[in-house]
Amino acid sequence: MLSRAATRRSYSTAVQAVVKTTARDTTGNLTNLTVVVNNSGSKAGKSGISHLLSSFNFLNTGAKSALRFTRESELLGGQFSSNVTRDAIVLNTSFLKTDLPYYVEALGNVLSNTSFRPHELVENVLPVVKSQYESAIKSNSYLALEELHELSFRKGLGNPLLYDGTNKITLDEIKEFAAQSYTKSNISVFASGAIEEDLVQFINDSSFSYLPSGDASSVAPVTLFKGKEARIRSGGESAVFIGVPIKPTEFAKYEVLSAAIGSSILNSDITAPLYKLAGVDASSSVLKYKDAGLFVISVKGSAAAVSTAAKQLKTIVDSADVKAATKKAELSIALQSTFESPLSFKAEATPVKLGAFNYVAIGEVDALPYADEL
Amino acid sequence: MLRGSGVRSIKNFTCRRLLSSANGPTKYTSLSNGITIASEINPNATSSTVAAYIGAGTRAEHQYNNGISALTTNILASGYENGVLLSSDNSKEANGIIAQTTNDNVVEAGKTIAKILSNPTAILEKADYGVAKAKLISIAEAIESNPSTKVLEHLDASAFQGYSLGLPTFGTTDSIKDLQLEDSQRLLEKYLVGSNVVIAASGNFDHDALADAIESSLKVQQAAKPIVKTASFLGSEVRMRDDTLPKAYVSIAAQGEGLSSPAYYVSKVAAAIFGDFDHHSSIAPYTSAKLASLVQEYHIVDKYTHFSRSYADTGLWGFNAEISNIGAVDEFVHFILKDWNRLSISISNAEVARGKAAAKTALLRELSSTNAIVADIGTKILLSGYRNSVKEALEKIDAVTTADVKAWGQASLWDKDIVISATGQIEALMDYGRNRNEMAMMRW
Amino acid sequence: MASITSIVKTSDFILSRPTLSKIVTPIARAFVAYAGYREMGLKFNDLIMEETPIAQKAISRLPEDEIYARNYRILTAHQLALSHQLLPPNKAVQPEEDTHYLIPYLLEAEKEAFEKVELDNIEV
Numbered sequence: 001m002l003s004r005a006a007t008r009r010s011y012s013t014a015v016q017a018v019v020k021t022t023a024r025d026t027t028g029n030l031t032n033l034t035v036v037v038n039n040s041g042s043k044a045g046k047s048g049i050s051h052l053l054s055s056f057n058f059l060n061t062g063a064k065s066a067l068r069f070t071r072e073s074e075l076l077g078g079q080f081s082s083n084v085t086r087d088a089i090v091l092n093t094s095f096l097k098t099d100l101p102y103y104v105e106a107l108g109n110v111l112s113n114t115s116f117r118p119h120e121l122v123e124n125v126l127p128v129v130k131s132q133y134e135s136a137i138k139s140n141s142y143l144a145l146e147e148l149h150e151l152s153f154r155k156g157l158g159n160p161l162l163y164d165g166t167n168k169i170t171l172d173e174i175k176e177f178a179a180q181s182y183t184k185s186n187i188s189v190f191a192s193g194a195i196e197e198d199l200v201q202f203i204n205d206s207s208f209s210y211l212p213s214g215d216a217s218s219v220a221p222v223t224l225f226k227g228k229e230a231r232i233r234s235g236g237e238s239a240v241f242i243g244v245p246i247k248p249t250e251f252a253k254y255e256v257l258s259a260a261i262g263s264s265i266l267n268s269d270i271t272a273p274l275y276k277l278a279g280v281d282a283s284s285s286v287l288k289y290k291d292a293g294l295f296v297i298s299v300k301g302s303a304a305a306v307s308t309a310a311k312q313l314k315t316i317v318d319s320a321d322v323k324a325a326t327k328k329a330e331l332s333i334a335l336q337s338t339f340e341s342p343l344s345f346k347a348e349a350t351p352v353k354l355g356a357f358n359y360v361a362i363g364e365v366d367a368l369p370y371a372d373e374l
Numbered sequence: 375m376l377r378g379s380g381v382r383s384i385k386n387f388t389c390r391r392l393l394s395s396a397n398g399p400t401k402y403t404s405l406s407n408g409i410t411i412a413s414e415i416n417p418n419a420t421s422s423t424v425a426a427y428i429g430a431g432t433r434a435e436h437q438y439n440n441g442i443s444a445l446t447t448n449i450l451a452s453g454y455e456n457g458v459l460l461s462s463d464n465s466k467e468a469n470g471i472i473a474q475t476t477n478d479n480v481v482e483a484g485k486t487i488a489k490i491l492s493n494p495t496a497i498l499e500k501a502d503y504g505v506a507k508a509k510l511i512s513i514a515e516a517i518e519s520n521p522s523t524k525v526l527e528h529l530d531a532s533a534f535q536g537y538s539l540g541l542p543t544f545g546t547t548d549s550i551k552d553l554q555l556e557d558s559q560r561l562l563e564k565y566l567v568g569s570n571v572v573i574a575a576s577g578n579f580d581h582d583a584l585a586d587a588i589e590s591s592l593k594v595q596q597a598a599k600p601i602v603k604t605a606s607f608l609g610s611e612v613r614m615r616d617d618t619l620p621k622a623y624v625s626i627a628a629q630g631e632g633l634s635s636p637a638y639y640v641s642k643v644a645a646a647i648f649g650d651f652d653h654h655s656s657i658a659p660y661t662s663a664k665l666a667s668l669v670q671e672y673h674i675v676d677k678y679t680h681f682s683r684s685y686a687d688t689g690l691w692g693f694n695a696e697i698s699n700i701g702a703v704d705e706f707v708h709f710i711l712k713d714w715n716r717l718s719i720s721i722s723n724a725e726v727a728r729g730k731a732a733a734k735t736a737l738l739r740e741l742s743s744t745n746a747i748v749a750d751i752g753t754k755i756l757l758s759g760y761r762n763s764v765k766e767a768l769e770k771i772d773a774v775t776t777a778d779v780k781a782w783g784q785a786s787l788w789d790k791d792i793v794i795s796a797t798g799q800i801e802a803l804m805d806y807g808r809n810r811n812e813m814a815m816m817r818w
Numbered sequence: 819m820a821s822i823t824s825i826v827k828t829s830d831f832i833l834s835r836p837t838l839s840k841i842v843t844p845i846a847r848a849f850v851a852y853a854g855y856r857e858m859g860l861k862f863n864d865l866i867m868e869e870t871p872i873a874q875k876a877i878s879r880l881p882e883d884e885i886y887a888r889n890y891r892i893l894t895a896h897q898l899a900l901s902h903q904l905l906p907p908n909k910a911v912q913p914e915e916d917t918h919y920l921i922p923y924l925l926e927a928e929k930e931a932f933e934k935v936e937l938d939n940i941e942v
Contacts, residue, residue, distance in 0.1 A: 077732045095735060
C-alpha cells in the first residue's frame with residue numbers, strides 16, 4: 001500500500017521528463033517536492049477561481065480518497081499544502097527521502113485525476129476558502145496591498161489574491177479552469193533532496209504523463225498604471241502604502257533602492273533611514289512577479305505618526321545612497337533567493353527618483369495625508 | 375546533572391583541534407580560550423549565518439533586571455556593516471548574536487562577531503539605551519497582546535514560579551524601564567566567558583577560514599562556566615479571564631523532558647502522536663489522530679498544537695489551543711486529557727509509528743534555514759554540552775517503541791500535576807482540581 | 819441493519835441471475851403495490867430511514883432540485899395521511915418515476931464511513 005522504494009539510483013540514460021523538472025540532491029534526509037503551476041495564479045481566470053482550485057488540491061482523486069491520502073501521508077510523516085500566489089498555484093510537499101515515489105504519484109493524481117465531487121465544494125472547499133479570506137482581511141496591510149495591486153495593474157496581477165465570494169463560481173468553471181491550467185507546459189517540478197534521474201523516472205511513470213500537453217497559455221501583456229490613489233476607512237492600525245509598478249528589468253535597481261532606504265528582508269538594519277522614522281513601523285520591499293513587479297514602501301502605526309513619517313518618504317527615496325547599498329542589496333537578494341525561484345539578477349546601483357506612484361491610505365484616513373501632500 | 379560536561383572536557387585542550395565529524399557535515403573546532411566553533415556546511419545555501427550564542431537568558435536574571443540579556447544582545451547585534459546584517463535571537467536560556475551575510479563574505483561576518491564579543495563595552499557605551507529599551511518593551515508588549523503567545527509565556531511563569539526560568543523572555547515593561555548600561559556590563563562580566571559561548575555557523579563556506587578569522591581576532595575572558603540556576607516544576611494555574619477577546623485560549627502542560635534527558639525523543643514522539651489540528655483546514659476531517667476526529671465533528675476547538683519543549687534540565691509537555699465555541703471549553707479539555715490517558719494504557723502501534731514519522735520530519739523541517747541550524751547548534755551545545763548529529767537523532771527516534779511511549783506516559787503523564795494557563799472567555803474552564811483529576815482514570 | 823451497500827449488492831446479484839430475478843421481481847412488484855407508498859406520492863427512496871449520520875450526509879449532498887422535490891413529496895404524503903386520502907392513479911408516482919435518486923449518495927457516504935473505520939484501525 002505505502003510504496004517505499006529503495007534509494008535506487010538509475011544512471012542509465014538521460015530520459016526527458018514529461019514536465020519541466022529541476023532537482024538537486026542534498027546531504028539531509030528530507031525532500032521538498034514542489035509543483036508550480038504557472039499562469040494559473042490569481043492573475044488568471046475569473047477573480048478568485050485559482051484560490052478555489054488550489055483548495056481542491058489534495059482532496060478526492062480518482063485513484064484515492066482524500067481521507068486515505070491524508071492518513072497514509074501522516075503515517076509517512078509527510079506534509080502537504082497548496083497555496084495560491086498571483087502568478088501560480090504552488091503545491092508543496094515535504095517528506096523523508098525514501099518516500100519520493102509515493103508523493104510523485106500523489107501529486108500526479110492531484111493534477112490529472114482530481115474528482116471535483118460537488119459536495120466537496122460545499123463541505124471542504126468553500127468553508128476553508130472563506131476562513132482564509134476572513135482571516136486575511138483582518139489585516140489592514142493585506143487590504144492595502146490588495147488595493148495597491150488593483151491600482152497598479154487593474155486586471156491580472158490586480159485581481160484579488162483570494163476568493164471573496166463576490167462573483168459566483170460554479171464547479172464546472174473550476175473544472176474547466178483546472179483543465180486549462182494543469183497542463184504539461186504550465187507545470188514545473190522542483191525537488192530539493194532527490195536524484196534527478198530517479199525523479200524523472202518516477203514522474204514519467206506516474207499520472208503526470210496523463211496531463212494534457214497544453215499550449216503555453218498566452219497571458220495578456222501587463223500594463224502599469226501610476227498616479228492613482230485610494231483611501232480605505234477601517235478600524236485597526238493606520239498605514240500608508242506607496243507602490244511603484246515596475247518591469248522585471250528594473251528589479252535590480254529597485255532592490256538596491258529598497259536596501260538603501262530599509263528593506264523588510266533586512267529588518268534588523270537599524271541604520272536604514274526608514275527604520276529611523278519615529279514612532280512608526282516602516283519598510284520597503286520589491287514584490288517580484290513573472291511579468292512585472294511592485295516596489296512597495298509601507299508606513300504603519302498611529303495615524304498622527306504615520307502622517308508625519310509619510311511626508312518624509314519622498315526625501316528619503318530621492319536622497320538614497322544607492323552606491324553604498326550595493327553590497328547590502330546583494331545580501332538581500334541572496335536571502336530572498338530560493339531553490340524554487342532563484343533570483344539571477346545582480347544588484348545594480350542606478351539612482352532612482354520616486355516619480356509617479358500609487359498610494360493607499362488605510363485606517364483613520366481623516367488624519368492621513370493625500371498623495372499630493374507627500 | 376551532566377549539563378555542560380561536553381564543553382568542559384573540550385575546554386581542557388590547550389590547542390585547537392578538529393573534532394570528529396563522522397556523523398554529519400558539522401565541523402567542530404575548539405579554540406584555545408574554550409570557545410567552540412561549529413559549522414554545518416550546506417553547499418546549497420544561498421547565504422550564510424554566523425552566530426555567537428551566549429549561555430545567558432532569563433535564567434541569568436532576577437525579577438529586577440529581567441530582560442537584560444535580551445536587551446544587551448539586541449544592542450550588541452543590530453544594524454549592518456560591511457555586508458553583514460546583525461540581528462539577535464532571544465530565548466530563556468541563551469541569547470544569540472546573529473550575523474547573516476553572502477557566502478563569499480563569511481570571514482567578514484566571523485570578524486564582526488569576534489569584534490562584538492571582544493569589546494562589547496564599546497558598543498554598549500555608544501548605544502542609545504532609551505531607544506533599545508523602547509523597542510524591547512514593544513516586543514514584550516506584543517507577546518502580551520497576542521493571546522496565544524501570552525498564554526504560553528504565562529504557562530512557563532506559572533510552572534516555574536519563583537525561579538528565574540519562569541521570568542518572561544523579553545522582560546516586562548516595569549523591569550525593562552530601569553535597566554541601564556551597568557546592568558549589561560555586570561551580565562557580560564559573568565556570562566561572556568569562553569566556556570559559556572559557542573560560535574555556530576551555517577552556509578556554504580570554508581570552515582577553517584572562518585575559524586582562523588575568528589581565532590585571530592577574538593579575545594574573550596576565560597572563566598568557569600556559570601552555574602545555571604535550578605528550576606522546579608509546580609502544578610498550578612493562571613487564569614487571565616478577558617471576555618473582550620473573541621475566543622478562549624487555553625494551554626495545559628505537564629513537566630516534560632530536559633535537553634539531555636534520555637526520554638527527550640520519546641516525549642517528542644508522544645507529542646507528535648496527538649499532533650496539531652486546525653478546524654479551518656481542508657484536511658481537518660481526515661486527520662489521523664483520534665482526538666482530531668472527535669473534536670472536529672462537533673467543532674469544540676478551532677486549533678491546537680502539541681509541544682514538547684525542553685530546557686537544559688526540565689521541560690514542558692502539553693498543548694496550546696484556541697476555542698471559539700466557548701461553552702465547550704470543558705468538553706475539549708476533558709477529551710484531550712482523557713486522550714492523554716491512553717498514552718499510558720492503550721496507545722496503538724500504528725499511532726506510535728505515525729508519531730515517529732511525524733517527529734522525524736518535523737525535526738528535519740525545523741532545520742531548514744541557516745538561522746535555524748545555528749540556533750540548534752548553539753543552544754544544544756551550550757545547554758547540554760553536545761549536539762548529536764541528525765542521523766543520530768533519527769536513529770534514536772526510530773528506536774522508540776510502543777512500550778517506551780507507554781512507559782514514558784506512565785512515568786511523566788499518568789496522575790501527574792499539570793500547569794494551566796488560560797485567557798479570553800474561559801468561564802467554562804473547570805477548576806484546577808477537576809482538570810488535575812482527568813490525568814488518571816479510576817479504571818480502564 | 820444491513821448496509822445499503824450490501825442491499826444494493828444483493829439486488830444486483832439477483833438481477834444478474836435470470837431465474838432468481840424471475841422469482842423475485844414479481845414479489846417486489848407485489849410488495850410495492852401493497853405498500854402503497856406511490857399512492858401517497860412518495861418514491862421508494864423517501865422511505866429509507868433518514869435518522870442516521872450516513873443518511874443525513876447523503877441527503878445534505880442532494881442537488882437543490884432533488885431536495886426540494888423530496889420535501890414536497892413528504893409534505894404531500896403528510897397531507898394525504900392527515901386527510902385520509904390517496905392520490906388518484908393518474909397523480910400517483912408512476913413506476914418509471916420511482917427512481918433511486920438517493921441510493922448513489924448513500925453508497926458514497928457509506929463507502930467513506932467504511933473506509934474511515936478501516937483506516938482508524940490500521941495495523942502497521
